[in-house]
Amino acid sequence: MTIDVYLKKLKEDGFKITPKRKATIELFSKKKSYLSPQEVLEKLGNHFPGISSSTVYRILEELQDTGILIKIEHEDRQLYYFLCRMPDQHHHHFICRKCRRIEEVELCNLKELERFISKNLNCKVENHSVRLEGLCSHCK
Amino acid sequence: MTIDVYLKKLKEDGFKITPKRKATIELFSKKKSYLSPQEVLEKLGNHFPGISSSTVYRILEELQDTGILIKIEHEDRQLYYFLCRMPDQHHHHFICRKCRRIEEVELCNLKELERFISKNLNCKVENHSVRLEGLCSHCK
DNA sequence: AATATAAATCGAAACCATTTCGATTTAGGA
DNA sequence: TCCTAAATCGAAATGGTTTCGATTTATATT
Numbered sequence: 001m002t003i004d005v006y007l008k009k010l011k012e013d014g015f016k017i018t019p020k021r022k023a024t025i026e027l028f029s030k031k032k033s034y035l036s037p038q039e040v041l042e043k044l045g046n047h048f049p050g051i052s053s054s055t056v057y058r059i060l061e062e063l064q065d066t067g068i069l070i071k072i073e074h075e076d077r078q079l080y081y082f083l084c085r086m087p088d089q090h091h092h093h094f095i096c097r098k099c100r101r102i103e104e105v106e107l108c109n110l111k112e113l114e115r116f117i118s119k120n121l122n123c124k125v126e127n128h129s130v131r132l133e134g135l136c137s138h139c140k
Numbered sequence: 141m142t143i144d145v146y147l148k149k150l151k152e153d154g155f156k157i158t159p160k161r162k163a164t165i166e167l168f169s170k171k172k173s174y175l176s177p178q179e180v181l182e183k184l185g186n187h188f189p190g191i192s193s194s195t196v197y198r199i200l201e202e203l204q205d206t207g208i209l210i211k212i213e214h215e216d217r218q219l220y221y222f223l224c225r226m227p228d229q230h231h232h233h234f235i236c237r238k239c240r241r242i243e244e245v246e247l248c249n250l251k252e253l254e255r256f257i258s259k260n261l262n263c264k265v266e267n268h269s270v271r272l273e274g275l276c277s278h279c280k
Numbered sequence: 281a282a283t284a285t286a287a288a289t290c291g292a293a294a295c296c297a298t299t300t301c302g303a304t305t306t307a308g309g310a
Numbered sequence: 311t312c313c314t315a316a317a318t319c320g321a322a323a324t325g326g327t328t329t330c331g332a333t334t335t336a337t338a339t340t
Contacts, residue, residue, distance in 0.1 A: 016287060016336050037326080052290045057327065059288095073213060077298090078326075094257050094265070103263060107256045109249060110270070116247045117234055117272060123243060125234070126274035130250070132257060134266035156307050156316065177297080192319045197298065199317095217327090218297075 003029050006068050009087075013066045023047055024059050025068065028083035033100035034072060036080050072131075092129070096136035103136065143169050146208050149227075153206045163187055164199050165208065165223070173240035174212060174222035212271075232269070236276035243276065 006025045007017055015021065027043050028035070035043075041056045060081050063069040069081045070093070082102045094103040114125040134140075146165045147157055155161065167183050168175070175183075181196045200221050203209040209221040210233070222242045234243040254265040274280075 014287095018288065018336070020289080050290085053326095054291075054328075055289055073217075077213070077217075092253070094261065094263055096263070097266070103257070103261050105253070105257055105261070107253055109252050110272075112249050113232070113245070113247055113270070114272070117243070117245055121234065121243050121245070122277035122280075123234055123236070124275045124280040125272050126237070128270060128272045130253070130268060130270050132250075132254070132265050132268045135264040137262035140262075140264040154316095158307070158317065160318080190319085193297095194299075194320075195318055 006083075009066055009068060010063075015062060015066070020044065020048060020051065020055060021059055021063070024056075024063065025083070028069065028081070031082075032102060034080040034082035034095070034102055036078055040081070092132065094132040094134070094136070096139055097133050098135055098139040101136045101138070105132070146223075149206055149208060150203075155202060155206070160184065160188060160191065160195060161199055161203070164196075164203065168209065168221070168223035171222075172242060174220040174235070174242055176218050176220050180221070232272065234272040234274070234276070236279055237273050238275055238279040241276045241278070245272070 003022075003025050006029075007022065010021065010025075011017060023044055024040065027040065037053070037056055037060055040060065041051065041053050044051050044056060060069060060071075060079075064071045064081060067084060067087045070084045072080050072082070072093075072095070074080055080100075084104075086104045086106065089106060090108055092105045092108060094105055095101075096103075108130075110128050110130065114128070117123050117125055143162075143165050146169075147162065150161065150165075151157060163184055164180065167180065177193070177196050177200055180200065181191065181193050184191050184196065200209060200211075200219075204211045204221060207224060207227045210224045212220050212222070212233075212235070214220055220240075224244075226244045226246065229246060230248060232245045232248060234245055235241075236243075248270075250268050250270070254268070257263050257265055
């Protein structure tokens with residue numbers, strides 16, 4: 001699992017490869033679960049004592065703008081981020097409620113649902129998002 | 141469209157029928173779109189000058205606890221609420237990005253997706269939520 | 281290698297939707 | 311009508327996130 005593809009993407013989007021950005025991507029590539037900005041701040045703080053929280057928030061947002069990270073929001077209203085491993089394909093996510101592990105699911109069968117809505121409600125469906133929660137193979 | 145069924149539900153859940161709660165339900169029954177707490181505060185303020193914002197937040201949360209309102213969160217990270225017209229049936233929501241109108245969609249074909257996840261990822265899917273966005277029949 | 285400069289980071293303060301809490305008022309049963 | 315737990319008030323606190331001017335740094339260029 002190399003992070004080069006993510007660094008390349010960062011560069012292509014006009015961002016500089018800074019130690020903190022690199023460390024952030026490395027952190028997420030090792031974690032298969034989602035992390036809060038606070039958690040990222042704490043982890044990065046081991047390598048970069050005194051790192052500013054505004055830097056962490058900014059980096060996370062930039063990485064999600066480039067499609068490297070995906071942002072979700074929990075019921076507790078906090079933001080969480082995780083590494084997107086299928087950036088070029090439409091997909092959905094399964095979230096383990098116990099260990100927060102994220103599984104990316106390539107199957108999408110919402111076309112029927114969209115047709116139903118178009119036909120019965122005369123609406124134009126532009127996008128959809130599915131959130132699946134439960135227990136992953138390790139936790140169930 | 142009577143709101144009695146909602147008032148009954150409120151009472152059953154041990155809540156008193158106060159003028160503000162009643163007015164809140166009436167407001168949502170007239171609006172087919174979702175409203176922010178601020179908007180509710182403003183509207184209720186017409187009938188109840190000086191109503192406290194904490195009261196509005198509390199009422200909205202109580203109504204969503206009883207299943208009368210549904211809470212969603214926008215990209216702007218604000219909370220929004222809307223009246224649930226199909227409280228006793230599993231369903232999904234279509235949200236018009238222009239007028240915020242909510243359409244409730246009884247069709248759900250996520251069983252296949254859940255089977256796929258159970259089989260391929262060995263996960264236990266406990267719940268799912270689908271969010272469909274686009275333009276409603278009035279706005280498209 | 282040195283320089284230039286736009287981008288990145290710092291850090292303290294502001295932001296602001298939401299929550300809290302003690303005091304006051306009220307709905308609804310007795 | 312009275313009683314009491316529930317509801318509301320309202321001002322203050324909360325806290326995750328954003329802002330912004332000052333400082334530092336990555337990297338393209340010389």
